[in-house]
Amino acid sequence: MSSTIEKALQRQREAQQKKKAQEQEQSTIEASQQKMASAMSERASVPPAQSTAAPGLASSLESFNLDLDRLEKNGHISMFGTRKKINEEYREIKRKLLNNAFGPLSSTLQNSNIIMVTSGRPSEGKTFTACNLAMSIAAEQDKTVLLVDADVLKPNVLNTLGLEKRRGLIEYLTGEVEDISDVLYPTNIDKLKIIPAGKSHHLTTELLASRKMAETVNEFANRYSDRIVVFDTPPLIGITETAVLANFAGQAVVVVEEGKSKLSDIRHAVDRLNPDMAIGFVVNKSVYKDSDGTGYYGYYYSERQNS
Numbered sequence: 001m002s003s004t005i006e007k008a009l010q011r012q013r014e015a016q017q018k019k020k021a022q023e024q025e026q027s028t029i030e031a032s033q034q035k036m037a038s039a040m041s042e043r044a045s046v047p048p049a050q051s052t053a054a055p056g057l058a059s060s061l062e063s064f065n066l067d068l069d070r071l072e073k074n075g076h077i078s079m080f081g082t083r084k085k086i087n088e089e090y091r092e093i094k095r096k097l098l099n100n101a102f103g104p105l106s107s108t109l110q111n112s113n114i115i116m117v118t119s120g121r122p123s124e125g126k127t128f129t130a131c132n133l134a135m136s137i138a139a140e141q142d143k144t145v146l147l148v149d150a151d152v153l154k155p156n157v158l159n160t161l162g163l164e165k166r167r168g169l170i171e172y173l174t175g176e177v178e179d180i181s182d183v184l185y186p187t188n189i190d191k192l193k194i195i196p197a198g199k200s201h202h203l204t205t206e207l208l209a210s211r212k213m214a215e216t217v218n219e220f221a222n223r224y225s226d227r228i229v230v231f232d233t234p235p236l237i238g239i240t241e242t243a244v245l246a247n248f249a250g251q252a253v254v255v256v257e258e259g260k261s262k263l264s265d266i267r268h269a270v271d272r273l274n275p276d277m278a279i280g281f282v283v284n285k286s287v288y289k290d291s292d293g294t295g296y297y298g299y300y301y302s303e304r305q306n307s
Helices: 002-045 068-073 085-102 104-108 126-138 157-161 169-173 204-208 211-223 240-246 263-271
Strands: 114-119 144-149 192-195 227-232 251-257 278-289 295-303
Touching (some): 085 104, 085 126, 085 227, 085 251, 085 278, 114 126, 114 240, 126 144, 126 157, 126 227, 126 251, 126 278, 144 157, 157 192, 169 211, 204 240, 211 227, 251 263
Parallel strands (some): 114 227, 114 251, 144 192, 144 227, 251 278
């Protein structure tokens, strides 16, 4: 009988020890949870860091949010899969450029994936064309695109896309920002990034002709095998910056406005380009006729044939 009592007492002691251990474990868990909650509360109460961007310029940590509905209503291509004539026209334009960039011709071109979009004179639609081309390429399944506003004299990419001013290419070339990634902004179009022109500067030609610019373009061309870089550049006639940029690009798209651009200006513009480039022409506001006789503006692309 004493043996039975001793066994019962032993079981009682073991049960008490087990209960005490469970209580200690629960106490430790609750203390840990309370400490974690306190730490999270402290972090939440800390105010966000103030932006160090210059007045009038957004922070470089932010991405660009394009209003795609607004852009479509303003005549840009649709990014919603809508079957529009302008979408089809830019598909045809980009296909030829992509073939030049990555097809058999690419081995004969320096920086075949660098495309400069320009015109002979101002107001012929080059920025509109550059933006649509970049957006169309961003719709590709296996390509990414970087849109660079290199028209540092009269930058218009951000205004065309309805975006706010930010630091850009000039701030990088002058050393105000250390790394090009600090002015390379993602957008809500997954495969599209933008580098703005930045602020105006009295030495734009020298900055664009600098070794730093050459090294940057070389990195653009070679770092990512799937990347196309679209440069919106100044008009060719009377602007020295454009001739400098032409030395970096493997392809040039010259935008001409039907019924406005003079043939003499087009010839003069082409003479200012690197003869080793692949040169194509986008005819802007070309008038087409539908089957019902209705006219509409469109875009037509053709390439110069070397003799």
